[in-house]
Amino acid sequence: MSFGAGIHFCIGAPLARLEMEIALPLLFERLPKLTLASPPRCRDTYHFHGLERLDVGF
Numbered sequence: 001m002s003f004g005a006g007i008h009f010c011i012g013a014p015l016a017r018l019e020m021e022i023a024l025p026l027l028f029e030r031l032p033k034l035t036l037a038s039p040p041r042c043r044d045t046y047h048f049h050g051l052e053r054l055d056v057g058f
Ligand code: HEM
Pocket: 001, 002, 003, 004, 005, 007, 008, 009, 010, 011, 012, 013, 015, 016
């Protein structure tokens, strides 16, 4: 559901997926010790439910 559903399905989903396929392996290669520094905090919103902040350590 990250990209929505139905007629408003994310038009940029293929691009976003491609970018993540490139960026995430690079990120984990460069920061192999990347870890959560505190529990993820979600924004208290209805639309575009997502993270307010994600503290990481490396
Ligand atoms: C990880 C990255 C992304 C996520 C999680 C994401 C998520 C979403 C979601 C959930 C929706 C549906 C919103 C709704 O139903 O109201 C949406 C719509 C949309 N997204 Fe994305 N998106 C991402 C990246 C992109 C990119 C890179 C583009 C453009 C280059 C883009 C362009 C759009 C557009 C134009 C819509 C509106 C589609 C419509 O209303 O028919 N998104 N996105």
